[in-house]
Amino acid sequence: MDQIVEHTAGQDKSDITIKKSTCRMCHGGCGVNLHIQDEKIIKVEGDPDHPINKGALCPMGAASLEQIYNPKRLKYPMRRVGERGEGKWERISWDEAYDEMVSKIKETQSEYGEESIWVGTGTGRHHFAYVSRFANAIGTPNWCEPGTAQCFRPRVHGSVLTMGQLPICTYTNEELPDLIMFWGHNPIYSSPDGEMGFGVKEALVRKPKTIVIDPRETMLAKRADIWLQLRPGTDDALALAMLNVIIEEDLHDKEFVEKWCHGFEELAERVKQYTPEWAEPITWCKADQIREAARLYATVKPSMLEWGVGIEHTPACFQTVRALLCLPSITGNIDQPGGWAFGMLAIPPFPQLFDTMSEEKQRKRLGYDQFKVLSGELAQLPSAHIPTLFEAIRTSKP
Numbered sequence: 016m017d018q019i020v021e022h023t024a025g026q027d028k029s030d031i032t033i034k035k036s037t038c039r040m041c042h043g044g045c046g047v048n049l050h051i052q053d054e055k056i057i058k059v060e061g062d063p064d065h066p067i068n069k070g071a072l073c074p075m076g077a078a079s080l081e082q083i084y085n086p087k088r089l090k091y092p093m094r095r096v097g098e099r100g101e102g103k104w105e106r107i108s109w110d111e112a113y114d115e116m117v118s119k120i121k122e123t124q125s126e127y128g129e130e131s132i133w134v135g136t137g138t139g140r141h142h143f144a145y146v147s148r149f150a151n152a153i154g155t156p157n158w159c160e161p162g163t164a165q166c167f168r169p170r171v172h173g174s175v176l177t178m179g180q181l182p183i184c185t186y187t188n189e190e191l192p193d194l195i196m197f198w199g200h201n202p203i204y205s206s207p208d209g210e211m212g213f214g215v216k217e218a219l220v221r222k223p224k225t226i227v228i229d230p231r232e233t234m235l236a237k238r239a240d241i242w243l244q245l246r247p248g249t250d251d252a253l254a255l256a257m258l259n260v261i262i263e264e265d266l267h268d269k270e271f272v273e274k275w276c277h278g279f280e281e282l283a284e285r286v287k288q289y290t291p292e293w294a295e296p297i298t299w300c301k302a303d304q305i306r307e308a309a310r311l312y313a314t315v316k317p318s319m320l321e322w323g324v325g326i327e328h329t330p331a332c333f334q335t336v337r338a339l340l341c342l343p344s345i346t347g348n349i350d351q352p353g354g355w356a357f358g359m360l361a362i363p364p365f366p367q368l369f370d371t372m373s374e375e376k377q378r379k380r381l382g383y384d385q386f387k388v389l390s391g392e393l394a395q396l397p398s399a400h401i402p403t404l405f406e407a408i409r410t411s412k413p
């Protein structure tokens with residue numbers, strides 16, 4: 016923020032123009048008004064007309080100028096001139112950088128094969144589709160992004176395989192939830208993807224019922240109607256026990272289930288064995304408390320399941336996601352105002368060139384045979400399995 020003060024102090028404000036833009040300091044997309052003078056952004060503020068953030072900005076968004084104008088920000092290609100770790104670099108032209116990279120890629124591929132190049136990227140922000148496109152374009156199936164395996168993507172893949180697409184929490188409807196169940200998620204502090212934090216805060220002002228499932232006593236847990244302090248990593252057992260209570264006590268939404276759910280009878284049969292008494296020693300949550308939570312969740316509508324990456328960081332996360340998806344499904348809290356919405360398909364896919372790769376080449380993706388949903392034939396966003404990549408680096412196999 017010092018930098019903003021520096022830019023604006025003592026300056027004539029008459030030639031400042033304000034342009035609308037979108038913050039991308041996180042996955043979100045909050046509306047911002049940029050104050051521009053002499054082709055430089057001198058101030059960023061939340062756009063009050065934007066339906067998601069309604070004028071608010073989180074600390075990261077408010078600090079975006081510090082990133083844009085940070086003197087240490089990497090803006091040009093740099094070549095290392097000293098020893099590795101010495102921190103000595105020289106600026107080179109884009110042409111030099113491209114030529115050098117192209118020749119190194121070609122050299123490696125002709126010696127070891129196209130798939131020997133591993134293209135990795137950090138968290139899957141707006142640029143990740145370009146990175147996977149680049150990998151596909153140079154002919155390597157070994158592209159990866161950590162989130163595809165252990166942060167968010169298992170939820171996407173699990174949802175797509177279970178109900179066709181990823182449901183999302185939306186607070187832009189007229190109707191807000193009367194109950195919010197926070198599961199492995201603390202959006203008040205983490206505010207992932209922007210709109211969630213702002214929307215949740217707005218919804219909480221109306222004092223909906225809340226259930227918090229979190230090993231930690233967060234601020235949300237302190238004010239919850241029910242806080243289930245489950246043993247970390249046992250979310251699947253808790254979800255199964257809640258399904259057991261809802262179905263055994265006939266609290267599910269029969270009309271919704273009849274119209275929209277497949278396999279309800281099989282689910283009912285399957286979860287019969289997973290009573291709250293069965294779950295208690297596994298989850299460390301009292302059976303009575305599990306019953307109470309299941310009853311409250313099933314009987315207050317509309318409700319929102321706010322789930323977070325706490326779920327993906329558990330050992331059986333994929334099947335946990337699938338069990339959790341059953342809760343809003345059998346209680347009819349999907350595609351209802353105040354409940355989960357479908358909308359991700361409205362975002363057109365970016366051409367990542369996966370279809371240009373032969374099946375033979377796809378099979379060379381590390382993890383293809385073993386991790387079918389992540390890397391193989393069932394993958395929605397095929398990417399290499401990172402531990403297998405590390406193993407390949409260590410052993411040179413394959």
Ligand code: SF4
Pocket residue numbers: 038039040041042043044045068071072073074075076077206208209210
């Ligand atoms: S929540 Fe995300 S998009 Fe919104 S202001 Fe913060 S960083 Fe920017």
